[in-house]
Amino acid sequence: MADDKTRRGGADRKLIALTEAYEVAYWSKKFKVTPAKLKYAVKKVGRSARKVEEYIKLQKHRAADKSRIALGEAYEVRYWSKKFKITPAKLKAAVAAAGHSSKKVEAYLIAQRAARKKAAKKTGKKKTSASRK
Numbered sequence: 001m002a003d004d005k006t007r008r009g010g011a012d013r014k015l016i017a018l019t020e021a022y023e024v025a026y027w028s029k030k031f032k033v034t035p036a037k038l039k040y041a042v043k044k045v046g047r048s049a050r051k052v053e054e055y056i057k058l059q060k061h062r063a064a065d066k067s068r069i070a071l072g073e074a075y076e077v078r079y080w081s082k083k084f085k086i087t088p089a090k091l092k093a094a095v096a097a098a099g100h101s102s103k104k105v106e107a108y109l110i111a112q113r114a115a116r117k118k119a120a121k122k123t124g125k126k127k128t129s130a131s132r133k
Contacts (some may be wrong), residue, residue, distance in 0.1 A: 016052060027052070
């Protein structure tokens with residue numbers, strides 16, 4: 001990939017030239033990202049293909065991690081406990097029951113709350129009817 005078509009050395013192959021449409025197409029396909037994401041990555045870390053590849057891999061990794069709950073990281077436990085408005089112990093129990101997916105944990109917690117409300121209504125009705133007799 002050369003900006004100067006007469007120079008095709010190894011050093012030039014390691015750089016991404018956004019001014020060349022064929023290079024943008026090539027690198028986008030190689031890194032499996034859109035041209036816009038490629039341009040953004042080049043803007044953030046520079047023209048080095050290696051640095052751009054590392055940046056893109058990191059971004060993909062972070063995007064995948066956002067939906068997973070890692071109990072081994074204290075900041076993750078704090079974040080998800082606060083988000084779901086539960087204690088860390090209850091979060092750990094929910095993860096053990098539903099898995100590490102944040103969507104599954106959220107669904108599990110909603111089901112648990114609904115079950116508690118239903119149980120509270122049943123016991124509440126029994127107490128009021130028993131107190132009337």
